[in-house]
Amino acid sequence: MTFTWTDLMTIDLAKLNEAATEWKTAAEELAKLHGTVRDGLVKKSEAARWEGANATVTREFVRSAAKEVDDLQREARSIHAVLADAHAELTRIQKRAKELADEARQGDPAHHPEPDPGLLVSDAGGGRVRVESSVCDAKGPSRRTEDMVRWYADTLTGMVTDAAEVDAAATRALRASHGADPYDAGHAEYTSLDQDQLPRAMKLAALGGDAKPAQQAELRRLWQSLSPDARAQLWTAHRGDLLAAGLLNPSVKRVAPDRGSGKHGSEDPDWGDWGTRMKMQGLVVAADGGDMNDAARHMKHYLDDTGTPMRLPVDKMLTDDDDFQNHVSHRHLLPHEAQWREQALAEYERNGGRAVVLPVETPNEDYSFSQMTDPNWFYAVGSARSNVTGVVTVVPGAGGQPKVGLDYQVNVWDRYNWDEGKGVHIWSFGIPDGEPGRQHKVGLAQEFNMAGSGSVKHYELGNGAALPAPDDPGRAGERSDPGRHARDGGGEIDR
Structure with missing residues (x-):
């Protein structure tokens, strides 16, 4: 049944x-x-x-x-x-x-x-x-x-x-x-129940990045059900596999911040809409040539009219915008550090001084990129939602003192849309409010979801050390990125 x-x-x-x-x-x-x-x-x-x-x-x-x-x-x-x-x-x-x-x-x-x-x-x-x-x-x-x-x-x-x-x-x-x-x-x-569930979790974790979505979901459920002691055994044996299987994927709501522009293709385009499209194509070229590569790539994907999701390069977002790094530190990490440490140490004591692992996740927090200090991400994303997911580990340390560590990743998501009241003004280019969003309603462009996660970072809780810096994003998405041309469909703007 x-x-x-x-x-x-x-x-x-x-x-x-x-x-x-x-x-x-x-x-x-x-x-x-x-x-x-x-x-x-x-x-x-x-x-x-x-x-x-x-x-x-x-x-x-x-x-x-x-x-x-x-x-x-x-x-x-x-x-x-x-x-x-x-x-x-x-x-x-x-x-x-x-x-x-x-x-x-x-x-x-x-x-x-x-x-x-x-x-x-x-x-x-x-x-x-x-x-x-x-x-x-x-x-x-x-x-x-x-x-x-x-x-x-x-x-x-x-x-x-x-x-x-x-x-x-x-x-x-x-x-x-x-x-x-x-x-x-x-x-x-x-x-x-660990004796029944842990062997199944070990088997699923061993699949790593080859785990199918249903297997990943089952693994995350088992991860929550296991005791802190059993999680430590699983984490020790399969840390890399668990990360590859998406163990740290956020579970909080990832939904559009507003209603968007309406139903795609619900109206017929007129000459003014075709004119707006040409202006936006010109903006793509101008932004790409003016070190606003992410803004250009996202607008181009909008005009491609596919609606397929795009991955956000979170390490690059953190590296580009110091204020965003501070937002993550002061909204997601530092306020929770003492509580996470206390909970983990309590489980460690209950487990007789043997290693334990606790999953942690912070709530949604909005962050708005500044048009003045970071126009690239302002036009690429605007305001985005973020959170942190992680794993707190406690293991016996030197001299019998427990070591409390946190492995975490930053998650960011948003929906690319130009709902009512939104326009764009970059340098001498200007498109009045409402016109970019109308491209979606007349079927010349399409809104899409954006989401991504940063590299997994580790630091010790409670020792006063500075938070680790994001990984170097390299040249991904920049004009000097050798793979960018192929990923962007050979560089054709209107295809």
């Missing part, structure tokens, strides 16, 4: 917790009984001064009974560990799913320039979640609302899948703990 959204929302976690508690009590009582049998019956049987067939049979019976009690105690302990882990994971997933569903239903009345409408969340069957807008937009479909619908649907569906995987892992572990014979205890022993 397929695990559904309704199943996730209606799991009786109280009963699951009650079952886990009962098995914990059973394991504790069986441990006491085993102690009594071991220290009483077995010792007396072994020390008794009697011989013969009856003595041999009785001693073996007492030993067998003691072993059976020990087996029952270990089985009860294993079942408790599995149920307790499943309860903790399903509680985490259900709580977050309810929070996101409530958030989707409420929308955001305060969002500017237009409020985000409330969304309807329902069970689509087959393990999927249906999300729809609760209002009919007279202006036509809003790109931002469409992105919201898609993000909530994909994220909530992923949570249903996550819960189903936890349920399946618990089922496998319980069966292995109990065995096939109801009269014979003492089979596989589990201390947590």
